[in-house]
Amino acid sequence: MAQNALGSDTAPKTARGASTRERLLRAAESVFAEHGYSGTRIADIVHAAGVSHGNFYRHFQNKDDVFVAVLEPLLDELVEPFVRALAEGSDVLDSMVRVNTDFFATYSRHRRLFPLLREAAAVNPDFTAMWLRMRDRFIGRIGAWLEEIGAAPPGAAAxxxxxxxxxxxxxxxxxYIQIGPSGTGPSGVTDERPRRPGTPGVVDAL
Structure with a gap:
């Protein structure tokens, strides 16, 4: 489970509590997707879940807390490919292809959540920081891989x-263009990529 400064990590103590929390999460994701981050109210979530406000506050502190909980599967799936690639010590190009392929698959599974996170990041400094941490982790790792394979030799323009x-x-x-608005999954994405002989370039890395 993702650990976030915004979210609480208190697990329900009973099966009934776990069931109620899951209902709230499903309802929250649906309501956020329909109304957006800014337009969603706790009243909308509890109405969709069919529970009381009191039950909501037994599981979540506020709207941001439940939003973080809704995002947790997405955040976990974004981190996992990097952890796996580093643990396996795979070829750099193979790792880059797999990480990017996994990103498209994750985007497809969570196509409703990515725009919501971007919206929240635009209006809430805490979610801005979350978004930047996600981006910086991706950029930093890809940059290190590009340097390792010599995609940008010393003195290069970039x-x-x-x-x-x-x-x-x-x-x-x-x-966003191919998956987000259209609601279709990624097509033609494969781990097979042609490679040119010699020093690989940026196109090869993708």
Whole structure:
């Protein structure tokens, strides 16, 4: 489970409590998706879940707390590919392809949550910090991999971290255009990528 400064991590002590919390989470995700982060009220969530306000506050402190809980599967899935790649010590290019492929798959599974997180980050400093931590982790790791494979030799016009920032922006925008609004999953995404002989470049890394 993702650990966030915003969210509480108190687990329900009974099966009934766990069931109520799950109902609230399902309702919250649906209401957030319908009304957006700013437009969602706790009253909307408890109405959709069919529980009382008192039950809501037994499990969550406020709207931000339940929003973090809704985001937890997404946050966990974004971190896991990097952890797995580093643990396996795979070839750098293979790791980059797998991480980016996993990102598209994660975006597809959580296509309703990504726009919500961006909306929340635009209006709430705590979620801004969360978004920047996510982005910086991705950019930092990709930049290190690009440097390792020599995608930007010393003296090149673009340094590895700048290339990683550009690639991250391209990847996110591609996911938004191809997956987000259309509601369709990623198609034609495969782990097979052609590689040119010699020093790999940025295109090969993707």
């Amino acid at each position: 340094e590895p971290q700048l290339l990683a920032l550009a690639l991250g922006a391209m990847t996110e925008q591609l996911a």
